[in-house]
Amino acid sequence: MIRIEAVTKRYPDGTVAVDRLSLDIPDRAITVLVGPSGCGKTTTxxxxxxxxxxxxGRILIDGVDSRQQPVNTLRRSMGYVIQNAGLFQHRTIVDNIATVPRLLGWGKSKSRDRARELMERVGLDPALAGRYPYQLSGGQQQRVGVARALAADPPVLLMDEPFSAVDPVVRKGLQDELLRLQDELGKTIVFVTHDIDEAVKLGTMVAVLRTGGRLAQYAPPAELLSAPADAFVEDFLGADRGIRRLSFFPSAGLDLLTGPVVRADAGAGEITARDTGGAPWLLVTDADGRPLGWTEPGTLAAGPAGPARLLSYGRPFVAGRDSLRAALDCAVLSPTGWAVAVDEEGRVTGVVSQQAIGDAIRAAHATGRGSDGTPDGTSESVCDPAHGDRTPKAAR
Amino acid sequence: MNGLFDLPSDLQHSYPGLVGLHLREALIPVAAGLLLALPVAQLCVRLRWLYAPVLGLTTVLYAIPSLAFFVVLIDYTGQTETTVMIPLAVYSLVVLVPAIVDGVRSVPQETLDAATGMGLGAVRRYFQVQLPIAAPAIVAGLRVACVSSISLVSVGMLIGNQGALGNMLYTGMTYGRPRLIWLSVISTAVLAVAVDALLVLALRLLTPWMPRGGARPARKAAAR
Structure with missing residues (x-):
């Protein structure tokens, strides 16, 4: 465990970058330092x-003062990833990644083998091994940066705004990749960002710092969203923290109606006989149970439903895997106000109204369910989050 | 009738001998200047306040005409090659120090941060990161230094015939032999161009990591 004990950083001109900061950083989890610029997160x-x-103050690593060992030994035991990757432009990708193993005295071919293995790990085409950094896109360079930090298999990974300089689509990919890697590797990661959405998505624990280098709140993201410590944290979280908090509530508890779901080849008699549960719409599916679109019961009774006469069903959510936030988003996007739930294969398992989702949200808040859950999506729509099934790694 | 490359005996050298002598007198000072410039430049990078005075001093030295330099040095080193080479080394220094300082400073801060954060000490950082990345700037400085050194060697003819190809020019003028004059001038120019071309080639081989204009289309595909 990394323990930061009453640490202060004061510069010769009197500026205080970090002010008596104390943090216990749990092992094998992602701890995010987040705050506005000038809050001392990078300094920390x-x-x-x-x-x-x-x-x-002092910093203890597994109980030992970090000043006990030679500084370069310490640094080689911690992977370091920065904004824009900071690759060595004069070295090939494989040699960039092999930097720390080489420093640790590994042989050249062993280091390169390890580097190639890591390229695969972080989702880089091994064909890029002999290229130079300028030949890679920003996202690829950042992956190389992560691979380079992991090369000597350090227990600790320090990441300083690693994904800030890439576009949002690439950033989401890199974030998902980091979570996937973390599931495999279980590193102790300290991650600095100014983006609260990134903090909530990635963090097992989130430390919110305020200008002047003081700790405002240190909590798991769900707790941060549900109980911000003060007005500063609340303001920093933004206006839609209620919606974002829904990412932590599973959709498994929703009551799905199957009555309003009919196959396109169903006969008129079968349709009229159905109990639609009061739904004013029918969801038409194909023979495999995949959604085609919404229609009004009367229209369907008049004859087989062609796709042209159906209303778009928006985007479905995966029942059980996705969060209530994803379900709500689907209902909001749907022209009928009803969300379509599907299984992992995309077959309809039922439909649910905005009203029912609202009831589920109230019920979830009442029981406090999800307070130790995990985030599953981004700031945008979360109908298909890659990590809804991520196991919680909360350390406390 | 003499052959094109036959030289009068008072030059004391064959044509290839003069060319070799010229190259030696021109390039040894540049090499010496580079060896001296590297630590000076590194000092200037580390101690920022030092750069301005060093630049000022070398510029003043550069302003001294080579002939005056030779005359002062004759008292100490006599009418020898050394007397020619010392000023040339000083002139190279003037070109090389700023070139190396700019080159080393052009290394992006994030690259240095990454190097430090991964546990490269100051010496490794200098030799494995800063110097290689500064190579293009250093070679650019070397090109200027070499070309100017090659042209300046000829002035050495004025102090005891230490001008190599310059001696040929002097002989040609003294005895009214246009062939020798032309041969000297053209040979000097060809030498300068050839050395410059070699440096450009060396840079290309040293820096496969530099983006080149007119890259192969295959690289385009890799870029995104």
Whole structure:
């Protein structure tokens, strides 16, 4: 465990970047430092690998003061990833990744083998091994940066706004990749960002810092969203924290109606005989049970439903895997106000109204369910999150 | 009738001998200048306040005419090659120090941060990161230094015939032999161009990591 004990960083001109900060950073989890610029988050990160030396206080790594060992030994035991990757432009991708193994005295071919293995791990085409950084896109360079940090298999990974300089689509991909990697590797990751959505998505624990380098709140993201410590944290979380908090509530408890779901080849008699549960719409599916679109019961009775006469069903959510946020988003996007639930194969398992989702949200809030859950999506729509099934790794 | 490359005996050298001598007198000072410039430049990078005075001093030295430099040095080193080479080394220094300082400073801060954060010490950082990335700037400085050095060697003819190809020019003028004059001038120019071309080639081989204009289409595909 990394323990930051009453650490202060004061510069010669009197500026205080970090002010008596204490944090226990749990093992094998992602701890995010987040805050506005000038809050000392990068300084804090750099004090962990002693690129900045604290003015007061100390940092313990597994109970030992970080100043006990030679500084370069310390740094080689911690992967370091920064914005824009900071690759060595004069070295090939494989040699960039092999940097720390080489420093640790591994042989050249062993280091390169390890580097190639990591390229695969982080989703890079091995054909890029002999290329130089300028030949890669920003997203690829950032993957190389992550691979380089992981090369010597350090227990700790320090990441300083690693995904800030890439476009949103690439950033989402990199975030998902990091979560996937973390599931495999279980590193102790300290992650700095100014983006609260990124913090909530990635963090097992989130430390919100305020300007002047003081800790405002240190909590799991769900707790941060449900109980911000003060007005600063609430303001920093943004206006839609209620909606974002829904990411932590599973959709498994929703009452799905199957009555309003009919196959396109169903006969008129079968349709009129159905109990639609009061739904004013019918969802038409194909023979395999995949959704085709919404229609009014009367129209369907008049004859077989062609796709042209159906209303779009928007985007379905995966019942059980996706969160209530995803379900609500689907209902909001649907022209009928009803969300379509599907299984992992895309077959309809039922439909649910905005009203029913609202009831489920109230019920979830009442029982406090999901307070130790995990986020499953991004700031945008979360109908198909890649990590809804991520196991919680909360350390406390 | 003499052959094109036959030289009068008072030059004391064959044509290839003069060319070799010229290259030696021109390039040894540049090499010496580079060896001296590297630590000076590194000092200037580390101690920012030092750069301005060093630049000022070398510029003043550069302003001293080579002939005056030779005359002062004759008292110490006599009418020898050394007397020619010392000023040339000083002139190279003037070109090389700013080139190396700019080159080393052009290394992006994030690259240095990454190097530090991964546990490269100051020495490794210098030799494995800063110097290789500064190579294009250093070679650019070397090109200027070499070409100017090759042209300046000829002035050495004025102090005890230490001008290599310049001696040929002097002999040609003294005895009214246009062939020798032309041969000297053209040979000097060809030498300068050839050395420059070699440096450009060396840079290409040293820096496969530089984006080149007119890259192969295959690289385009890899870029995204």
């Amino acid at each position: 990160l750099r004090m962990i690998n002693r690129m900045v030396e604290p003015s007061e």
